[in-house]
Amino acid sequence: MDTWNCPFPIQQYPCVLLAHGGGGKLMQQLIEKMFTEVFGPKPASGLHDSTVLNLPAPRIAFTTDSFVVSPLFFPGGDIGTLAVNGTVNDLSMSGARPLYLSLGFILEEGLSMDILWRIVRSIRKAADAAGVKIVTGDTKVVERGKGDGIYINTSGIGIVECEGPIVPASVQAGDAILINGDVGRHGIAIMATREGLDFQTTIESDCAPLNDIVSRLIQAGIEIHCMRDLTRGGLASALNEIAQGSSKTIQIDEASVPVHQQVASACAILGLDPLYVANEGRFIVFVPETQAPKALEILQSHALGQGACRIGKVLGECKPVVILKSFIGASRILDMISGEQLPRIC
Amino acid sequence: MDTWNCPFPIQQYPCVLLAHGGGGKLMQQLIEKMFTEVFGPKPASGLHDSTVLNLPAPRIAFTTDSFVVSPLFFPGGDIGTLAVNGTVNDLSMSGARPLYLSLGFILEEGLSMDILWRIVRSIRKAADAAGVKIVTGDTKVVERGKGDGIYINTSGIGIVECEGPIVPASVQAGDAILINGDVGRHGIAIMATREGLDFQTTIESDCAPLNDIVSRLIQAGIEIHCMRDLTRGGLASALNEIAQGSSKTIQIDEASVPVHQQVASACAILGLDPLYVANEGRFIVFVPETQAPKALEILQSHALGQGACRIGKVLGECKPVVILKSFIGASRILDMISGEQLPRIC
Numbered sequence: 001m002d003t004w005n006c007p008f009p010i011q012q013y014p015c016v017l018l019a020h021g022g023g024g025k026l027m028q029q030l031i032e033k034m035f036t037e038v039f040g041p042k043p044a045s046g047l048h049d050s051t052v053l054n055l056p057a058p059r060i061a062f063t064t065d066s067f068v069v070s071p072l073f074f075p076g077g078d079i080g081t082l083a084v085n086g087t088v089n090d091l092s093m094s095g096a097r098p099l100y101l102s103l104g105f106i107l108e109e110g111l112s113m114d115i116l117w118r119i120v121r122s123i124r125k126a127a128d129a130a131g132v133k134i135v136t137g138d139t140k141v142v143e144r145g146k147g148d149g150i151y152i153n154t155s156g157i158g159i160v161e162c163e164g165p166i167v168p169a170s171v172q173a174g175d176a177i178l179i180n181g182d183v184g185r186h187g188i189a190i191m192a193t194r195e196g197l198d199f200q201t202t203i204e205s206d207c208a209p210l211n212d213i214v215s216r217l218i219q220a221g222i223e224i225h226c227m228r229d230l231t232r233g234g235l236a237s238a239l240n241e242i243a244q245g246s247s248k249t250i251q252i253d254e255a256s257v258p259v260h261q262q263v264a265s266a267c268a269i270l271g272l273d274p275l276y277v278a279n280e281g282r283f284i285v286f287v288p289e290t291q292a293p294k295a296l297e298i299l300q301s302h303a304l305g306q307g308a309c310r311i312g313k314v315l316g317e318c319k320p321v322v323i324l325k326s327f328i329g330a331s332r333i334l335d336m337i338s339g340e341q342l343p344r345i346c
Numbered sequence: 347m348d349t350w351n352c353p354f355p356i357q358q359y360p361c362v363l364l365a366h367g368g369g370g371k372l373m374q375q376l377i378e379k380m381f382t383e384v385f386g387p388k389p390a391s392g393l394h395d396s397t398v399l400n401l402p403a404p405r406i407a408f409t410t411d412s413f414v415v416s417p418l419f420f421p422g423g424d425i426g427t428l429a430v431n432g433t434v435n436d437l438s439m440s441g442a443r444p445l446y447l448s449l450g451f452i453l454e455e456g457l458s459m460d461i462l463w464r465i466v467r468s469i470r471k472a473a474d475a476a477g478v479k480i481v482t483g484d485t486k487v488v489e490r491g492k493g494d495g496i497y498i499n500t501s502g503i504g505i506v507e508c509e510g511p512i513v514p515a516s517v518q519a520g521d522a523i524l525i526n527g528d529v530g531r532h533g534i535a536i537m538a539t540r541e542g543l544d545f546q547t548t549i550e551s552d553c554a555p556l557n558d559i560v561s562r563l564i565q566a567g568i569e570i571h572c573m574r575d576l577t578r579g580g581l582a583s584a585l586n587e588i589a590q591g592s593s594k595t596i597q598i599d600e601a602s603v604p605v606h607q608q609v610a611s612a613c614a615i616l617g618l619d620p621l622y623v624a625n626e627g628r629f630i631v632f633v634p635e636t637q638a639p640k641a642l643e644i645l646q647s648h649a650l651g652q653g654a655c656r657i658g659k660v661l662g663e664c665k666p667v668v669i670l671k672s673f674i675g676a677s678r679i680l681d682m683i684s685g686e687q688l689p690r691i692c
Contacts, residue, residue, distance in 0.1 A: 017686070018686045018689045019684070019685045021578075021686075022578060022579065022685070022686040022688075023577070023580075023683070024683035024685065024686070024687075025683065025684040026686075043513075045511060045513035045515035045516070045591070046513055046515050046587070046588070048439070048440060048512075048513050048514065049435070049440060049575065050437050050439065050504070051407065052405065052407050053405075053407075053408055055401070055406060056404070057404060058401040059398065059399075059401075060399050060401060061396040061397065061398050061399075062397050062481060062503060063395060063396030063397065063448070063482050064448035064482055064499065064501055065450065066450040066484055066499060067486075068452060068486045068488050090395035091395075093395040094394060094398055096398070102408060102501045103410065104411065104412040104450075104501075106412050106497055136408055137410065138411045138412055138499075140497075140690075141689070142494065142497075143690075145491065146414075146494040147492065147493065147494075148488060148492040151452055151488075151497070153410065153450045153484075153499035153501075155448050155501035157408060160398055165391060165398070166394075167391035168393075168394065169391035169392050228395065233373075237370060241374075241392075242392070245394075336371045336374065337368065337369070337371065338371040339370065340367075340370070340372075341368065341370075342368075343368065344488060344489075
């Protein structure tokens with residue numbers, strides 16, 4: 001895929017023009033020469049306003065996410081990878097098997113056609129890796145200075161294949177809380193690139209599709225009460241949202257939350273708390289205590305869960321708070337972040 | 347709905363801040379106080395990464411559209427109305443009954459909270475009118491100067507209830523082409539507002555949900571071969587896309603295409619051809635000649651089809667072009683627009 005040449009006449013249109021979003025010939029060229037080239041042949045029945053799909057089952061998960069990350073390219077991924085994995089992961093967190101994505105571009109006039117081409121290929125590569133198909137799309141172009149190169153929306157449909165509802169309200173007192181790896185890589189990778197920070201080794205984003213590792217848990221019959229990927233707001237925000245959605249008290253051991261040494265150092269320099277830093281391939285899963293060892297074993301046997309471990313539990317109390325047992329043994333409330341730590345992280 | 351007061355503390359946050367997209371407390375407040383207030387109560391199971399839906403049937407239509415219209419408010423609607431109706435109409439054009447929409451906001455830092463509130467209410471009003479539900483959403487905030495107030499993506503799911511595939515390839519030689527009313531209102535309404543043109547009477551956008559009028563045709567057993575709503579690029583682009591998708595020659599009578607006198611005058615002043623001007627509540631439908639009178643009667647008996655008429659037919663030739671028989675009886679090819687007539691029309 002990396003040697004694929006851009007089929008669109010870059011020589012003729014090195015940059016995106018307003019007319020590429022105007023519904024006329026240039027837009028048709030962009031769609032036919034670049035998008036349908038990468039996302040599969042134009043259907044024999046002709047491109048139409050929506051795509052008709054035959055789902056294998058009528059119980060589905062549906063989600064949407066817009067991506068405005070800055071910079072567009074960062075160590076470990078780009079806005080295209082993020083746009084696919086972000087929506088794949090949101091579906092996975094409901095216990096659904098992601099099948100189809102839509103793709104909505106908002107392009108800024110003047111965006112280099114070469115950058116668009118790199119992102120489009122990256123989207124295809126990420127979709128292939130996650131086993132999902134891009135089935136419908138839309139392109140708009142805004143004037144120079146009314147966007148920032150490219151914004152992407154992906155919406156996704158998945159089939160729900162597990163039994164019980166995987167939602168905050170299913171969380172039970174006594175549940176063990178597992179995580180699939182160390183936290184903070186994505187946020188630090190973005191921050192370091194954006195601010196031009198020069199750490200000794202480049203920290204890469206953990207951006208990855210979580211559908212396969214989640215399906216291993218489901219196939220093994222693990223009774224999953226809730227899952228959440230640790231994106232904007234990081235681990236702390238995800239825990240707080242689940243505490244509120246379940247009206248349960250959650251207790252986390254700070255010492256058990258894995259943080260890579262380089263992420264910890266970068267956080268120390270930047271004055272950030274890794275518990276609030278965004279991830280794009282990390283999730284927490286709430287399972288009954290009795291199933292925790294088996295679930296942990298499944299996570300650890302997967303490439304995306306080698307650093308999996310147990311980080312805490314759900315207490316018997318019904319007060320929706322997150323308690324952090326700190327390194328020195330003290331307990332404090334781990335609140336939601338109130339301001340803005342890292343804007344445009346995804 | 348018009349007397350609904352904004353439940354979000356506008357006094358405290360008169361404008362959108364970056365932190366409203368940061369995944370923390372401010373974002374949670376915005377979602378819980380404004381969005382769930384308008385789009386229905388937070389589910390008892392807690393807000394989650396995706397929404398689980400039980401569809402009445404597994405054959406669905408799926409579509410996506412981003413809206414970047416400028417100005418945000420115009421005679422006959424606003425970006426919110428457009429975002430709902432645009433996606434509802436894209437589903438309707440595949441013969442699907444629209445059920446669920448997702449809603450993705452890209453807000454610019456500094457957007458007045460009052461404007462957001464007006465748009466959010468307008469989305470709810472349009473969704474109610476079309477009979478669809480907003481079931482999942484996402485909010486991102488970009489820095490001042492990296493957006494233009496608000497961009498909205500809606501993706502939609504509908505249930506396909508009719509038999510044959512309603513796609514360009516189903517178009518047959520001899521098909522009659524019907525339209526549900528006069529063309530060019532939306533584009534002229536936007537253009538007049540944007541450029542501050544002061545025509546004697548305000549032309550309103552035709553923005554409307556087409557699902558009900560389409561379902562009347564389907565319920566009456568009309569054998570619909572293809573439909574298309576006449577958005578960006580107008581009637582001319584829609585006809586060209588269908589000519590190409592079906593590899594058929596289409597012939598249109600210019601005199602039979604209804605254009606409101608004020609739209610025609612505005613087009614004459616602005617140097618625009620109404621056949622290329624965008625609409626948001628107009629569509630064409632291809633039906634067998636024998637069913638044309640009945641289909642026309644159904645269209646005309648509906649509030650959104652009172653100006654319905656026949657505008658042309660599909661010829662026996664298999665060359666994918668659109669031929670326009672002009673007012674004076676001459677024939678010419680009606681091509682796709684190549685440049686940009688009206689940027690950011692939707």
